Amino acid sequence: MHLTDRRIVAFARREGPPLVRRLATRHLERCPECRTRLGQLHGIRSLVRDATRPEVPDRFDDVLARLDAGEVVLLPGGASEDPVRSRPIGRRVATWIGALALSAAGAFAAVAVLGPPATTTAPAHGSSGLAAPVADSFVVSLDPPIEATTVRVLRTNGSTVEVTATGGSSRVRFESGPRSIRVRDISGGEIRVSVPWTARAFALRVGDGRVIEIDAPERLESDSALTFELAPSTGGAP
Amino acid sequence: MTDPTEGFPTSSAPRNEAEDGGATEDAELVRRTLGGSRRALGALYRRHRHAVYHLAYRLTGSEQDAEDVLQDLFVGLPRALDRYRERGRFRSWLLRVAARTALMRLRARKAPPPVEAPRVVSAEADSAEKRIVAARALAEMSDALRPVFVLAEIEGYTHGEIAEMLDISVAASRTRLHRAWAFMRDRLKE
Numbered sequence: 001m002h003l004t005d006r007r008i009v010a011f012a013r014r015e016g017p018p019l020v021r022r023l024a025t026r027h028l029e030r031c032p033e034c035r036t037r038l039g040q041l042h043g044i045r046s047l048v049r050d051a052t053r054p055e056v057p058d059r060f061d062d063v064l065a066r067l068d069a070g071e072v073v074l075l076p077g078g079a080s081e082d083p084v085r086s087r088p089i090g091r092r093v094a095t096w097i098g099a100l101a102l103s104a105a106g107a108f109a110a111v112a113v114l115g116p117p118a119t120t121t122a123p124a125h126g127s128s129g130l131a132a133p134v135a136d137s138f139v140v141s142l143d144p145p146i147e148a149t150t151v152r153v154l155r156t157n158g159s160t161v162e163v164t165a166t167g168g169s170s171r172v173r174f175e176s177g178p179r180s181i182r183v184r185d186i187s188g189g190e191i192r193v194s195v196p197w198t199a200r201a202f203a204l205r206v207g208d209g210r211v212i213e214i215d216a217p218e219r220l221e222s223d224s225a226l227t228f229e230l231a232p233s234t235g236g237a238p
Numbered sequence: 239m240t241d242p243t244e245g246f247p248t249s250s251a252p253r254n255e256a257e258d259g260g261a262t263e264d265a266e267l268v269r270r271t272l273g274g275s276r277r278a279l280g281a282l283y284r285r286h287r288h289a290v291y292h293l294a295y296r297l298t299g300s301e302q303d304a305e306d307v308l309q310d311l312f313v314g315l316p317r318a319l320d321r322y323r324e325r326g327r328f329r330s331w332l333l334r335v336a337a338r339t340a341l342m343r344l345r346a347r348k349a350p351p352p353v354e355a356p357r358v359v360s361a362e363a364d365s366a367e368k369r370i371v372a373a374r375a376l377a378e379m380s381d382a383l384r385p386v387f388v389l390a391e392i393e394g395y396t397h398g399e400i401a402e403m404l405d406i407s408v409a410a411s412r413t414r415l416h417r418a419w420a421f422m423r424d425r426l427k428e
Binding site for chain 1 (some may be wrong): 276279280283284287288291292295296301304305308309310311312313314315316317318335338339342368369370372373375376390391392397412415416419420422423426
């Protein structure tokens with residue numbers, strides 16, 4: 001009778017109740033095979049650690065260049081009790097609150113298009129750092145019809161884009177990617193859209209063809225609110 | 239290149255913290271960085287870049303991702319230091335933030351990067367080959383298992399800490415570690 005693999009791993013990690021550990025210790029004293037397995041485990045751990053220490057380039061100048069360009073990166077929390085756990089890691093919320101009126105004509109689609117950053121300095125991303133969605137339009141399409149929808153914008157420090165919907169009793173299913181998000185099965189409430197940190201201009205295109213353009217303030221702080229109202233459609237595209 | 243500042247223990251020992259002298263120096267550099275000193279930020283970068291880079295590399299399996307994480311971390315650090323409340327050592331806090339940043343990157347990417355042959359510095363062919371096999375094995379491990387293996391066995395986190403960082407249960411963390419070990423043993427058996 002030998003120690004199981006799980007028991008060996010737990011022993012190596014000094015986990016488990018003291019009695020179990022004492023029994024495992026006694027077994028290891030008598031069992032060369034299990035001692036060999038324990039030794040192999042330590043050996044693999046050391047080998048993997050040594051094998052995954054590539055040379056580290058010193059590119060602090062690139063860090064300075066990005067800071068000089070005014071780039072802002074929001075980092076996730078570092079403490080286990082950090083309240084970031086109450087919301088997705090690494091994201092902060094900038095809130096748009098708008099009431100979107102449905103066109104009576106049928107399907108409604110809201111499209112958020114993110115423009116390039118307002119500054120014209122050299123791209124801050126360089127060959128590393130944030131992906132470059134701000135260099136391209138970014139489209140969020142919302143299907144199917146949504147009534148009295150609010151839109152919230154989450155800040156993100158990466159290229160991840162997610163859309164969630166809350167409100168009412170429905171959760172949304174969505175497919176996200178670097179360029180577009182398609183949201184489905186929304187029955188109402190608010191839609192959250194993650195946007196790149198450096199997004200400066202937003203536009204919403206509603207299903208009846210109207211386009212609402214919004215300029216973000218210079219510094220979009222967490223939980224700040226941008227409000228806009230969309231008057232009921234008077235019919236016809238602008 | 240050896241890393242004089244990296245001192246990660248095995249997971250069977252408490253995580254290695256900076257010496258008291260190092261912790262004092264970190265505290266001073268943090269204070270000056272909060273005051274806007276780029277020089278202090280640079281000093282923090284040079285003190286901790288190996289540890290951060292190696293952690294990010296192990297988690298993501300990609301040197302490009304590791305470099306991006308290192309850069310993002312220090313671009314964001316001046317602002318993030320507002321949240322560092324000096325509970326525990328700075329390095330522990332920094333590595334935890336680095337791990338979360340790397341994990342975010344892992345979640346964001348659509349496909350794993352091509353497995354990279356690490357730049358091996360050993361002069362001995364046998365040990366070099368073993369290192370390559372080990373590094374490849376880690377890189378080829380699935381994105382679900384690799385973070386648990388790295389955080390548990392290389393970085394010395396407990397299952398409770400890993401569960402919180404990965405937003406999984408403690409039981410799931412244990413199970414994934416078990417599977418990761420089975421994968422690693424299979425890849426490294428002679």
